[in-house]
Amino acid sequence: MSNQTLYNVAVVGATGAVGEQIIKLLDQRNFPIKELKLLSSARSAGKKVVFQGREITIEEAKPESFDGVNVALFSAGGDITKQLASHAIERGVVCIDNTSAYRMDPNTPLVVPEVNAEKIKEHKGMIANPNCSTTQMVVALKPLMDRYGLKRVIVSTYQAVSGAGASAITEMIRQTKAVLADEPVNPDVLPVGGLPVKHQIAFNAIPQIDKFTDNGYTFEEMKMVNETKKILGDESIDVTATCVRIPVVYGHSESVYVELEQDFDLKEVTELLANSPGITVVDDPANQQYPLATDSAGKPDVFVGRLRRDLGHTRGLNMWIVSDNLLKGAAWNAVQIAEQVIKGV
Amino acid sequence: MSNQTLYNVAVVGATGAVGEQIIKLLDQRNFPIKELKLLSSARSAGKKVVFQGREITIEEAKPESFDGVNVALFSAGGDITKQLASHAIERGVVCIDNTSAYRMDPNTPLVVPEVNAEKIKEHKGMIANPNCSTTQMVVALKPLMDRYGLKRVIVSTYQAVSGAGASAITEMIRQTKAVLADEPVNPDVLPVGGLPVKHQIAFNAIPQIDKFTDNGYTFEEMKMVNETKKILGDESIDVTATCVRIPVVYGHSESVYVELEQDFDLKEVTELLANSPGITVVDDPANQQYPLATDSAGKPDVFVGRLRRDLGHTRGLNMWIVSDNLLKGAAWNAVQIAEQVIKGV
Known part of the structure; x- marks a missing residue:
């Protein structure tokens, strides 16, 4: 071809x-x-x-x-x-x-x-x-892995309802209007279609995305564990995830903690990510600039910010990774x- | 007296x-x-x-x-x-x-x-x-520390707007109505009163609570680091935090990862926490029961659930901790x- x-x-x-x-x-x-x-x-x-x-x-x-x-x-x-x-x-x-x-x-x-x-x-x-949550994360992990080696990843997600389909968006808007009107919310769609228990998503945070597996993690969390290892081509990387649905329409946010194999210079990390494909670094605390779900909507990039060293572990790095879950995700x-x-x- | x-x-x-x-x-x-x-x-x-x-x-x-x-x-x-x-x-x-x-x-x-x-x-x-985020977390950490020893804590928060005062609640409701009516949001209160840049909180997640310190962490994040060590009386515990405001009215949620000094039995951890003062364990994946911000509102307890072992680290434990930020917090x-x-x- x-x-x-x-x-x-x-x-x-x-x-x-x-x-x-x-x-x-x-x-x-x-x-x-x-x-x-x-x-x-x-x-x-x-x-x-x-x-x-x-x-x-x-x-x-x-x-x-x-x-x-x-x-x-x-x-x-x-x-x-x-x-x-x-x-x-x-x-x-x-x-x-x-x-x-x-x-x-x-x-x-x-x-x-x-x-x-x-x-x-x-x-x-x-x-x-x-999986959407995995995709945006590995885009940011790959350059770090290549340069410093990647030992472990601990991620907590803040996922948009659009990831659960159009009916979940409609449901969130319906519930939001009900709360504002002081009317009963009657949850009907989230966290998981087909499961008996439904929870309120309007003005709430639901720590369940997809069904639970036997080990106490949800399928969404296990996708982040297993898919990350497969995409990065290294089964030895430890990944643990907590996946949470929040009342956002478009754009998954992720608080990602990584422990690298080697020590790093934070400025070098920032430059490395800024020069990597598919990534836009938004990291200017002095001007209160960092990635936001609402800013990511409709854009193809993975946005990375809040880059900072773990004060207790020299090889620990915190990041905030945001991307439109329907696009890059x-x-x-x-x-x-x-x-x-x-x-x- | x-x-x-x-x-x-x-x-x-x-x-x-x-x-x-x-x-x-x-x-x-x-x-x-x-x-x-x-x-x-x-x-x-x-x-x-x-x-x-x-x-x-x-x-x-x-x-x-x-x-x-x-x-x-x-x-x-x-x-x-x-x-x-x-x-x-x-x-x-x-x-x-x-x-x-x-x-x-x-x-x-x-x-x-x-x-x-x-x-x-x-x-x-x-x-x-x-600080509210610290209080609810240390209630759950203390029994674990006493029983197994506590090496490190990696926490990501999902904090309610009521933590920023009554004006932030009003602001979120105003913005939410504006988004639903497809009108301009014009952010005016969050993330921090007195700082020049304002961001939309309606249907968004803002990774800034309080001002930034010189090390790239916010004051809220440094409160979680320093206050946790002081309350637990052990400066050697490593704590790193990412604090995020989400569109919730009452109830802070926290994704807390801890690495303990000793190995643990998960059932024993659950019982230990359930029998500790101030804690209600809500942890029944089969019935989709876990702590939720909306359920915590108006209650004095710290709710703990989603207890599960890190599959890669035998001494690693994930938890989901929720409490009413205006009450226990x-x-x-x-x-x-x-x-x-x-x-x-």
């Missing part, structure tokens, strides 16, 4: 929050598209979307939908990926999946292009896009992978 | 959010009061408050206001404490101060009764009440100290 070629691209889950961002990015990036297929569940099929001046009708995703497709971007839930991806792979499609279905599969590269783009060429038809990372795929990396 | 005696009690900052809670608690606890003096700035003087069926007129706080007073509870800002406390102490008053004015003074005990009540008797007229801790003072500890 070369840069001049045009490709047949499919977006599976075209009507979801991430799917919509993918379509927008394919347009903005002038992705070399011959035909764009927009696929969804039967429920959304028939809707029309305008892409680069052409009207595209959304079709129900079926195995034969992938005939002739070169690259497919999946963001329709793990079950849909599991049902359809093998049919697409059989047809020679390169699949890029936003769900957790294939992430920990040893035959599937788990890719953040700024970190491990070279893994893309090892794919056997499937490339996995990491999902759609933008997927489109970056697609761009690398057609470049042949 | 004995339990039968009645005391003359003064509340300085009677019209503030914490002052109001102190007055309510003195009533609820049937504190043995002979005369209650409510003191404030000249601006609020003349207002009337009903206490146990009697109407009390708020007076302007002056040095002579403390004549005949036994115990004074200050929560009117550090400058007011600095101006007035020495006059009160001269008059034999035992002062309990909610501000940071005396906390790190080596001659002033810094007290959380569940942790170091025995320090109260060393007072020289002044007893300091710790301020008014309730102060009233507990006052109760100990009149008991003669």
